[in-house]
Amino acid sequence: MRKLNLVVAGTAFLFTAGAASAQDVGDPAAGEKVFNKCKACHAVGEGAKNKIGPELNGIVGDKPSADRGGYKFSKPFQDWAADKAAWDSELLTTWLSDPRGTVKGTKMAFAGLKKPEELTNVIAYLASFDESGGKQDPAEALKAAAAK
Known part of the structure; x- marks a missing residue:
C-alpha cells in the first residue's frame, strides 16, 4: 500500500510540474492581443518587414x-546586447517591461508592459514564429532559447 501511495504521489507531482511548465509558456492567442500595442512599430508573421522597429520573426532564441x-x-x-547569448524568456521580460530603463538611450520609446501575464503571453506569441514568419511550437522555442 505504501508503494502505491508513493507512485500516486509521484504521478501527481509530475502532472502538476508539467501543468506549471505549460502555464509558464503563456497563451499565444492572448499574446496576439497584447502585441496590438507593438504593431505600430513592429511586425511579425509571413511577409513581416522592419518598420520604426525591427520585424520580430524568430526573435526568441536569436x-x-x-x-x-x-x-x-x-x-x-x-x-548592451554585446554580451547577451539569446533572447530568452528572462531577457525578453527584462527588456519588454522597461526598455528605456534597461538601455539608457535606446531608440525604443515604448514605456513597457507592466502586467506579468501580458509579458508572458506576448513572449509566447513571439515564440510562436520562426525566422521566416511560419508557425512553431512556442514551448519548444522558449526551451531551446533557455538552453543557449
Missing part, C-alpha cells in the same frame, strides 16, 4: 545584435 534584417540599432542597444 542573439540580440547590432543588425537584424537590415534594421540598425542604437549604439547604446548594441553595447
Whole structure:
C-alpha cells in the first residue's frame, strides 16, 4: 500500500510540474492581443518587414545584435546586447517591461508592459514564429532559447 501511495504521489507531482511548465509558456492567442500595442512599430508573421522597429520573426532564441534584417540599432542597444547569448524568456521580460530603463538611450520609446501575464503571453506569441514568419511550437522555442 505504501508503494502505491508513493507512485500516486509521484504521478501527481509530475502532472502538476508539467501543468506549471505549460502555464509558464503563456497563451499565444492572448499574446496576439497584447502585441496590438507593438504593431505600430513592429511586425511579425509571413511577409513581416522592419518598420520604426525591427520585424520580430524568430526573435526568441536569436542573439540580440547590432543588425537584424537590415534594421540598425542604437549604439547604446548594441553595447548592451554585446554580451547577451539569446533572447530568452528572462531577457525578453527584462527588456519588454522597461526598455528605456534597461538601455539608457535606446531608440525604443515604448514605456513597457507592466502586467506579468501580458509579458508572458506576448513572449509566447513571439515564440510562436520562426525566422521566416511560419508557425512553431512556442514551448519548444522558449526551451531551446533557455538552453543557449
